Amino acid sequence: MNTMDLQKTNGNEMITNPTETVRSVIPLVDIYEIKDGYIIHADLPGVDRDSIKAQINNNTLVVSAKSPAYFRKDASLMFDDSVATEYHREFALAEDVDTGSVNAVYQNGVLTLTLKKKPQFTPKEIVIR
Numbered sequence: 001m002n003t004m005d006l007q008k009t010n011g012n013e014m015i016t017n018p019t020e021t022v023r024s025v026i027p028l029v030d031i032y033e034i035k036d037g038y039i040i041h042a043d044l045p046g047v048d049r050d051s052i053k054a055q056i057n058n059n060t061l062v063v064s065a066k067s068p069a070y071f072r073k074d075a076s077l078m079f080d081d082s083v084a085t086e087y088h089r090e091f092a093l094a095e096d097v098d099t100g101s102v103n104a105v106y107q108n109g110v111l112t113l114t115l116k117k118k119p120q121f122t123p124k125e126i127v128i129r
Contacts, residue, residue, distance in 0.1 A: 037116040045109040096121035
């Protein structure tokens with residue numbers, strides 16, 4: 001047990017095994033175009049908000065996160081499907097995306113990114129007189 005790290009998760013004391021197998025996953029996404037931008041929903045189940053990284057570099061949006069495998073300290077393990085998971089996905093952004101106005105919210109295992117369009121690319125209503 002001395003090679004394990006203690007972690008607190010939802011009030012339960014858990015330990016993570018540093019020698020565990022890590023699974024790489026491309027998160028499932030839904031992408032919507034709206035009038036003034038785009039919305040991306042990325043599924044990141046079991047991920048702690050602090051482990052999520054979203055960044056834009058050279059018009060590429062990169063989303064990554066890690067979810068450790070958990071083992072209870074106060075119980076005997078009888079069966080284990082738990083595995084550490086690393087999520088990674090990249091998106092090439094269109095020239096109409098305003099990279100300075102990205103908003104990110106993580107709730108219930110889903111990361112929602114809202115990307116606004118640059119003003120010159122948003123539809124403008126023409127008033128008819």
